[in-house]
Amino acid sequence: MDLTRYVNTFGNYLRQKYGEPIHKLSVNADFTCPNRDGTKGIGGCSFCNNNSFSPASTKAGSVTAQLNAARTRVEQVRKARRFIAYFQSYSNTYGEIERLKALYDEALAADEIIGLAIGTRPDCVPDPVLALLADYQQQGHEIWLELGLQSSFDTSLERINRGHTFADYEDAVQRVHHYGLNLCTHLIMGIPGETAKDTLTSYQRVLDLGVKAIKIHPLHIVKGTQLAREWKQGLVPELSMNDYVNTVVEIIKTAPKELLFHRLTGSGAHQYLLAPDWVKHKWDILGGIYERLEKKDSGH
Numbered sequence: 001m002d003l004t005r006y007v008n009t010f011g012n013y014l015r016q017k018y019g020e021p022i023h024k025l026s027v028n029a030d031f032t033c034p035n036r037d038g039t040k041g042i043g044g045c046s047f048c049n050n051n052s053f054s055p056a057s058t059k060a061g062s063v064t065a066q067l068n069a070a071r072t073r074v075e076q077v078r079k080a081r082r083f084i085a086y087f088q089s090y091s092n093t094y095g096e097i098e099r100l101k102a103l104y105d106e107a108l109a110a111d112e113i114i115g116l117a118i119g120t121r122p123d124c125v126p127d128p129v130l131a132l133l134a135d136y137q138q139q140g141h142e143i144w145l146e147l148g149l150q151s152s153f154d155t156s157l158e159r160i161n162r163g164h165t166f167a168d169y170e171d172a173v174q175r176v177h178h179y180g181l182n183l184c185t186h187l188i189m190g191i192p193g194e195t196a197k198d199t200l201t202s203y204q205r206v207l208d209l210g211v212k213a214i215k216i217h218p219l220h221i222v223k224g225t226q227l228a229r230e231w232k233q234g235l236v237p238e239l240s241m242n243d244y245v246n247t248v249v250e251i252i253k254t255a256p257k258e259l260l261f262h263r264l265t266g267s268g269a270h271q272y273l274l275a276p277d278w279v280k281h282k283w284d285i286l287g288g289i290y291e292r293l294e295k296k297d298s299g300h
Helices: 010-018 063-077 097-108 127-138 154-159 166-178 196-208 226-232 241-254 282-298
Strands: 022-027 082-087 113-120 142-150 182-189 213-218 260-263 273-275
Touching: 010 022, 010 260, 022 063, 022 113, 063 082, 063 097, 082 097, 097 113, 097 127, 113 127, 127 142, 127 166, 142 166, 166 182, 182 196, 182 241, 196 241, 213 241, 226 273, 241 282
Parallel strands: 022 082, 082 113, 113 142, 142 182, 182 213, 213 260
Antiparallel strands: none
């Protein structure tokens, strides 16, 4: 199974650019979010339990210590020798610029770290932060800003307690473009009340704004979240694997050749997952996507 026949993957992009595999190492720098600390709300996104998707990075420790530990784990199973530090948990641009710079500098101090991937929200990217990231990029580092949009529909964003609007995302994208930064947008499929058509609409709206990459996730219902409580009450329908695969295939088939896919699915930590059960089986999902792309390519 060679998905790179059909998909412009982030991993393949990095391999071609640097001549070797580059792997992400997750970092938890103890950030929070404005819809957690009371600035915009409390409780965070209704689907969010960071332990469920970055359990290894939730342990305390300096950036350097976390990167060293993560590198040791990765080197045991992969051949990567150079890495990108992925500031993943919560909103990693939400803080004083001096603190952000100190954390980013610490990550980039290691010779084997070639760049940063910064996960955050559209309403947490002020110009000084974008200017800082642009400066790193101009120094030759591989810099990616990852904006969690999840949906382009304000009703859906309110439904999952995001605390920002699509207009916030549009404003962020315009300013990211101004600074010449690489931008990856996250979309979630299966948000309560949304259909596959809605996901495709969000995808098209993101494309129209000129992003360089996207990351697609199926909705995970995980322990310790508001969404889990609603699911137990029968208020959250489960996304089917068939619908997910079909929609991802449609996205891939209509994607511009230059669009990078950072991820086509997400599995998360199984001990936290309540539903849907099929998201545990990453390779089955990717295999299903590949098979349908093969069939479409052959005209069946």
